[in-house]
Amino acid sequence: MKHLLPVTVAILVSPYCCAQQFTPDSSRVVGLSEVVVSANRIREQKKDIPQQIDVLTARQLRLHNPATMADALQNSGWVFVQKSQQGGGSPVLRGFEANKVLLVVDGVRLNNAIYRAGHLQNILSVDANSLERVEILNGAGAVPYGSDALGGVVSLYTKSPRLADSTGFTVHTTNLLRYATAAREKTAHTDFSLGWGRWASFTSLTATDFDDLRKGRNGLSDYPGFGEVKQYVARQHGQDVVVANDEPNRQKFSGYRQLDLVQKVLFQPRAGQRHLLNLQLSATSRVPRFDRLQTYRNGALRWAEWSYGPQQRLLASYQLELTRSSGLFDVLRLTPAVQAVAESRLVREFGKERRDENTEKVRVLSTNLDLFKNIGRHELRYGAELTHNKVRSLGEGVNVVTGTVVPIATRYPNGATYATAGVYAAHHWEINEHLILSDGLRYSGVRTKAAFDPRFFDTQYRAVNQRSSSLDGNVGLVALLPAGLRLSGLVATGFRNPNVDDINKTFEQTNGTLIVPNPGLQPERVVNYEAQLSETIQDRLLVSVTGFYTNLRDALVVRPFPTPDGQTTATYNGRTYTTVATVNTGQARIQGVSARTQLALPAHLRLDGTLTYTQGRDLTADVPLDHIAPVYGRAALTYQHRRVTAEGAVLFNGRKRVSEYSPSGEDNLPQATPAGALGWSTLNLRTSYQLTPRWAVQAGLENLLDTSYRVFASGISASGRNLFVTVRFER
Template sequence: MKHLLPALLELFAGPECPAEQFSPDSSKVIGLSEVVVSANRTLETKRDIPQQIDVLTARRIRLQNPATIADALQNSGWVFVQKSQHGGGSPVMRGFEANKVLLVVDGVRLNNAIYRAGHLQNILSVDANALERVEILNGAGAVMYGSDALGGVISLYTKQPRLADSTGFAARTTNLLRYATAAREKTAHTDFSLGWKRWATFTSITATDFDDLRKGRHGIDAYPGFGEVKQYVERQNGKDVVVANDEVNRQKFTGYRQLDVVQKLLFQPKTGQRHLLNLQLSTTSDVPRFDRLQTYRNGALRYAEWDYGPQKRLFGSYQLELTRRRGLFDVLRLTPAVQAVEESRLVRDFGKDVRQENTEKVRVLSANLDLFKNIGRHELRYGAELTHNRVRSIGEGVNVVTGAVTPIVTRYPNGSTYATQGLYAAHRWEITDRLILSDGLRYSRVQVNAEFDPRFFDTQYRQVDQSSASLDGNVGLVALLPAGLRLSGLVATGFRNPNVDDINKTFEQNNGTLIVPNPGLKPERVVNYEVELSETVQDRLLVSLTGFYTTLRDALVVRPFTTPDGKTTTTYNGQTYATVATVNTGKARIRGVAARAQLALPAHLRLDGTLTYTQGRDRVADVPLDHISPLYGRAALTYQQAKLTAEGSVLFNGRKRVHEYSPSGEDNLPQATPVGALGWYTLNLRTSYQLTRSWAVQAGLENILDTNYRVFASGISGAGRNFFLAVRFER
């Protein structure tokens, strides 16, 4: 154990070793011997970690052939995913969603100052075709990651450049062309790596074009016409016109386009020293907000336009990695990074000539320092993290006829800042060969500053200066019992400081209320308890059952709100709204179970199953919490022999009755049936055949029964019967 982790780290980081060499093909190996990174920011075996971790490998993503990474997460059966539009995908983990789930790309956090509490689509800015692996760390992760990791951490690792071997030069390439029928999707992807003895590059480019998504035709007999799009709005001869949809199962205005680019440059002047430059760009066309475009008021369509403007993410990081035994560390990794994020909302009511355009630009500077030291049976990981967010918020009213532009209220105070600082230390002690203790501690500090424009806000909202600190820890124990049994337990705390979106947002909600700023918010805090029992027969069987219980204090929820001057209504953009705001509720709790099963069968078959059940409640108001997903899971049977891989699967969700919905409106009850979200399942078949050493063809039929279904809290129906065909060339 003394030299194992540093050696594995060199294997993982070293470009001469592809990911598949240290991460065995999940279709062949069953057990807990897989190596993961996210739990403690260094390589370690899943078996030694007391926290539940799921791993989505590049091989599994390849077989799924997903359109987006959100689809890959949903199809895994491990993560619940909500969608309000086709260009959406908001992961939910253990009853937490959006800004309570931390997204990390190549070791750098994506969550920024304006990640909201409702539903997010930011994970779509990471290209599934460029990924080497995804690690899903369930439960509070504050010690290693600080604020926001309440429900868990989704760590996405993009492919790495690879140095050449003794031949002096190596070139590799992967190319994909894909077409899918449900959204008439067209995807083209290429990536290539060039490697020399000291230098290597990696380039990835993916372009995708989605048309309007077709929903399923069958399965909701009790509510005929559910999800059908009978009308939509067009602009004709300078006027808004309601048009009858002659293809009611085609969800009008759901198509969009996306471009993703990754460029990496690696320099390794000598063994034990690596320099990596990592550049990423993701951008989209306008993305129509489908659920809003199908919103009716007084029996008529309310909006003529409701689009997210192009979602842009520009990411740049440099990483210095030193791997050698020293007094203070065996491995050091320093990662400064910069991100420029832009998003916008383009909204125009039916019959109106003025389009409200709200644009947000966020610049994020960050730096991570991570160190590892091995001392006998003890492993020490420690480091620091700094981030600084600056928000530029712009509001304009644009007359679509004359082109005249006038200022309107901004979504956030322009020039708001959000900054964090953190110091952490984590320790692992291999007490015996069968007993492993893990513990850690982190000190975090967060500052939020904002100044409101007096043209649009009363003086009570003029300025916010907030600062908070948090001390978080965890302790876990793993016992490796005889006969392949493993028992683990963990207690971990976490927190999420209110960000610019929580404190300062002004926004009209879909239920007709207006959310207004609340400068008096405090951080929400959790304590997570979990225990897992598993049985492993190496390369044959893995069965695990995880129980978790999370308590929340000062949980952030949306509730009716009385402003400091005693008002319960607010006039906004010429209309009067009932006022709501994000507030702290005293106590809440979430509990649930998660089961995993993998079984190797004769005749080259493998059976996989997942099941997750969650329940949550605000214990002060005695109402259900929002974002609590119904029972969900997946079962799959996979055949792999020689050149052929085939998988049949069923993906399913339980129902969510009306009385189980949160009163906050975040669960989108108006988008469900009169009795709530119905249970559903889809049958799916995917195949891959290796024609030659370089050429492969893949095909699949998803939602074979053409089921009409809508995922809980979603504003768009799932894809109907979807046939996809893909051709791959790799060398």
């Protein structure tokens, strides 16, 4: 921790989250005066909300110039991100990860029936270049969002079409070309908005090509060679061979390609009525699972192939928005949507001719109805949500020599369904000019149905038909005190219903056990307590400290599990395995503190800082809880004046000792050093120069000292020194 002391000192005098999107000078402090949407699905001032919310604006995204959405979250310093491969990124909020963090894009939930509990890469299916803002709601969010929002909600908002003003027609376009050295990344992006009096269109297209990622060269003197790729498997003359890597810092087979498209069409026939069609497509090439390709067994590389097959996310939504005063609402928003998600796993052991190909296709239908009504000092938000997931799961064994195809076990029961329904009401009361009360309730029901195929895994049960329900609520109070002080408190409950992945998955784990279905699962639940104290000096200073405590019960964890006939082993794909399953266990505790500061300085300078500490423990087993990140944060100094914007930032993580790892295996201890995850910090420089009103050049140097490090629980080393150059054209 010694090397973190200077950073920690800097944070004590540094800034809070973000500047308003159209603020002309970055040295101005905006802080709690921002308008946010994610807390109650309606626009409201952040200072009125008792829950901690971080906001990443379009201007911050532009300056950070991230390669992926996962990088955008990590570079903010507010979110911890785990990676198992370069084409990955699993956000962690308050000790919760993967299917316990809800992802939402343009008001539509991305979490589906097969979101798993380990580590996810689905955040990458949203293009950072297409966004106008990101809101990170920390803590339980069950009232507005229902299941899955245990650790929080990441709400992503893509850019909107712009109607013309009195001139009758407008055109706005943003274009960029980016090259970065660490992964030899090449990115091309264009978006344009066409606006008329009643019609408007927005189109965004981004294509990215990542080569193999180069790790840092310096540091880790106590563990020389850690993270180096000394050899890899190649296919030569129809045979698998092990090849020596002549560039060991280049992480072989970590590159991939991605294409993202957003198309929106807006029709506003009259004031107070809007119709919006929203189409999104994200598609990748095969994404190699780097950590698996570097897995050794008996001193030799185990896998010849291990990749996620080409992945695709297609979303189509329609939104009707009515803004007029009536007895039932002042604002009504109806959002039906359909999503089609396809992903696969392509796995072949070294020396074997059969490649196992498991493909999952999920169709998601959803409808959200949200209404807002203002009655004097009272504001009422209420609505309903319906979702229906259908899972198609296919399994094929493909002989890479002869092309012969045979059926193999599917990962999930083919045709499984997962459906949810919920209604909610939230109330906001401005008691007086100093006190604001917020409260809300939601009732949710969930049903899961699946039938098992006895050809591959024969059990005493043939089907699952599970129902569950949950009643959740929150109550919070905000006190706006004299001299810019603000005090808030919140109690909120949340739940996550077991989905198809939890209940019905059959899958071989890397430790040699077999996960089998468990139809008896019940929802896991949390009660979250948080309090926040902040001090604001308008346009100059914001200091905010939030403490949180979460009680988790009936947590879903993997444990030894006998089959229905009492056996502790099972035969699967011709092999015998010890059986495990996802089960409900007792209680766990998560607690921590986070700080955000923002300070405007003379000479067009601003200091920003974040710091988050989390501690979690499984109280039933009396062991550390998984997914608990070490202390992490960011400190940055930003300069903006006229044509120049420049930033120097330190991003850092603390140490995670072996004794602090969860025994569940989710924290990937074998991928860490013998001492666990080591603390690290990187120095990052970014600048932007506006050549003309339309042309701009950006450049940056990330990980300036070329530090070699691996983020806690990650299976791939982070980028080494990375020089990027971007050319932008806007009009």
